[in-house]
Amino acid sequence: MLFEAQALARSRACRRKPGMSGLWLILPPMTLSPLFKIRHRGFFGFMNASGEVVIEPQYIEATDFHGGWARVRLNDRWVLLDTQGRLYLKRLFRSIGLFSEGLACVQLVRQWGYINERGEEVIPIRFDSADDFSEGLAAVAIAGRSGYIDREGRFVLKPIYTAAGAFQQGLAPAADGALCGFISTDGSFAIAPAWDACQPFEGPVAVVVRGGRWGLIDRQGAVRLEPQWEFAPGRPRIHFREGMALAFLGNKYGFVSQEGHAAIEPMFEQADDFSEGLALVEINGAWGYIDPGGRLAILPKFERASRFREGLAPVQSNGRWGYIRPDSSWALPAAYDAAAPFEHGLARVAVSGHWQYITPEGEVVWRED
Numbered sequence: 001m002l003f004e005a006q007a008l009a010r011s012r013a014c015r016r017k018p019g020m021s022g023l024w025l026i027l028p029p030m031t032l033s034p035l036f037k038i039r040h041r042g043f044f045g046f047m048n049a050s051g052e053v054v055i056e057p058q059y060i061e062a063t064d065f066h067g068g069w070a071r072v073r074l075n076d077r078w079v080l081l082d083t084q085g086r087l088y089l090k091r092l093f094r095s096i097g098l099f100s101e102g103l104a105c106v107q108l109v110r111q112w113g114y115i116n117e118r119g120e121e122v123i124p125i126r127f128d129s130a131d132d133f134s135e136g137l138a139a140v141a142i143a144g145r146s147g148y149i150d151r152e153g154r155f156v157l158k159p160i161y162t163a164a165g166a167f168q169q170g171l172a173p174a175a176d177g178a179l180c181g182f183i184s185t186d187g188s189f190a191i192a193p194a195w196d197a198c199q200p201f202e203g204p205v206a207v208v209v210r211g212g213r214w215g216l217i218d219r220q221g222a223v224r225l226e227p228q229w230e231f232a233p234g235r236p237r238i239h240f241r242e243g244m245a246l247a248f249l250g251n252k253y254g255f256v257s258q259e260g261h262a263a264i265e266p267m268f269e270q271a272d273d274f275s276e277g278l279a280l281v282e283i284n285g286a287w288g289y290i291d292p293g294g295r296l297a298i299l300p301k302f303e304r305a306s307r308f309r310e311g312l313a314p315v316q317s318n319g320r321w322g323y324i325r326p327d328s329s330w331a332l333p334a335a336y337d338a339a340a341p342f343e344h345g346l347a348r349v350a351v352s353g354h355w356q357y358i359t360p361e362g363e364v365v366w367r368e369d
Helices: none
Strands: 036-040 043-047 053-059 069-074 077-082 103-108 111-116 121-127 138-142 145-149 155-161 172-176 179-183 189-195 205-210 213-218 223-229 244-249 252-257 262-268 270-275 278-283 286-290 296-302 313-317 320-324 330-336 347-351 354-358 364-367
Touching: 036 053, 036 354, 053 069, 103 121, 121 138, 138 155, 155 172, 172 189, 189 205, 205 223, 223 244, 244 262, 244 270, 252 270, 262 278, 278 296, 296 313, 313 330, 330 347
Parallel strands: none
Antiparallel strands: 036 043, 043 053, 069 077, 103 111, 111 121, 138 145, 145 155, 172 179, 179 189, 205 213, 213 223, 244 252, 252 262, 270 278, 278 286, 286 296, 313 320, 320 330, 347 354, 354 364
16 A cells, blocks of 8 residues: 555565565575466466476466575465475464565564565564665564664665655655655755655655545656545555556546656546556446557557566457457457466466466467376
8 A cells, every 4th residue: 555654664575475474595496487386176386487497386376486585384374485386394373475676584483573685684673664775775664653774784875764765865754653764874854744655756756645636746756646546446555657657536547657747637437557658448348558648659459468578468259369460450269268478488268167378379388188
């Protein structure tokens, strides 16, 4: 969600992983080629890009690999798995964050600390909450107040804020009482607290909230866009993708640019972020794609669709899924029950309830028995 002034320090990675408890590793993984999750008789494992199974399906639940690690579930516990298929059992944690700048936040019972990529507890578990490291600092809370620590766990900025968020380009959202502003790395407010909620800066602007609506300010605190936009259902945070952010007003979707103006007026029933120069939009119940100027690049004629990835986008036509190119021509005909975007040269599709991985040419490199 947006960083509310009274809960600014709640980290997306460190605080919001219910059920992701498990045992941690003791050695760093060997990062090789990408691995892809596969399924066999209800169990999950992993293959390489050639379709060779490198970790046999044996886990009842598994995540994709991220930064060299995947989480797998053993009974009611989550354990980290490296790319060699090794489970590293050292200490039981209730929650595990993703690595950021070489450290990951971990929760033991109720309090938080940090481990390095060898699984060593390098910052003791003693904080009430913990955020990812960003620009060498991490926001943590202790005794109801938030401050910032360095990679050695030392307080660089004392816990004097009612809440705090991540530094981006030298500024971080922080709250003094009920309102939030932005502090510099010396802890002073560079932008005075004046907003109900704030997000970290993305490029030249940051999202700020007043009265439940969001707008934009620049790095000097000047308002680029008055708070006027609503939050779309299911999207409690605003993110810029390729210089544009989804905007929602009066049950219609449009786009706001990082320059601070409505680049594309709200007119669409549904919309998704820009990806590879095109954004998915719904018009009269059908899906198509627009360019950054708001012009229709691909006419709305699909029942469902997804973002472009690696030059192709999965779309549904007559109940079946295939892949199109940016010029709207079919790269792979609609022949699948389900289809995911391409990633690292492969896409996962379903045929008669069974998974397959295919190349952009449609060659099957692996199929579920």
